Amino acid sequence: MEHPNDDAHADLSPRTKVVALGRPERTAGAALNPPVTFTSTYIQDGPINYARVDNPTWTPFEEAVGELEGGRALLFSSGMAAVHAALSLVPAGGTVVAPAAAYNGVVVSLTEAEQEGRLSVRWVDVTDTDATVAALPGADLLWLESPSNPLLELADISALTAAAHEAGTLVVVDNTFATPLLQRPLEDGVDVVVHSATKYLAGHSDVILGLTVTADTEHGRGLHTRLARQRTLGGAIAGPMEAWLALRGLRTLSLRLERACANAADLAERLRSHPRISRVRYPGWGAIVSVEVTGDGDGTEAAEALTTGTRVWSPSTSLGGVESQLERRRRQPGEPEAVPVNLVRLSVGVEDVEDLWTDLRRALDALA
């Protein structure tokens, strides 16, 4: 499906782009929104042959996210499918430099690939730029996540990308926590951006989807072709209904994020002075706040009690939806040991901040 109008959006603010991009061509009688195309195949001799290769319902969402990130996007069935497509760029027996603390699906995938002898991994503290640069020579890929899940650590994306390229190393940035409204890694020269669109992009905790985005350069288009081939042959494709829901969710990304970020900044401040909180991790932007809860022993029980003691916040894994959620991350098997056992990750939603604070404060005050 062609969207010739999208080129005309280059000068608009991202806040307008999330609303305007990925619309059908503006002709008399056309629908404002794209249709959902439920099909497995197409009449032969057209632009698409089979629906594992492409579906016109993916295109508007891919074009919108691609334009927001400043590149070309490919939709996958989940964030992890996009992660695995990006990791497929590493040759067999290659070396990946990766953060010791990152999304557990990535850490577990790399750990198992290493145990099975498919890759070697150099685990680094990506907040230490010098140590990360020192690990680059001979590496095929540098994996970054910034802010990281759930420690909210920041990597110097532009310095690390420059050093990686000097070493001949590809750079992937998982931009799930920031979204293209807060950070555009392709502008720093990053080779592949990955997203769990399950989180902020779709934003309503109702779909699982992922994306890769690559630059619109000769090098970037080469990567796009390899990633698209990986998607077609690996078969990790999105359902058309999920793709449509994600585009619908994207329309309010700017509004949702504005409110969620303001709420998070406010709550981070208030949480700092609660006697049951020993540490607040919040990088100063974004809508995720991680806290460490004090209690008997290592604080595990107190942290668990906080997550089940709230009424508005829902005790559930995942993040980036309109609804506030909280979770003690070490409940998850495979969560890196660098994550404290008493750490609770708060995904701050768009509710009234006073309700969110009252609910949290009551649950914290109720800890024996």
Ligand SMILES: *Cc1c(COP(=O)(O)O)cnc(C)c1O
């Ligand atoms: C959730 C998440 C993923 C995995 O995405 P899914 O859509 O659950 O497959 C990858 N990276 C980060 C940072 C995440 O938060």
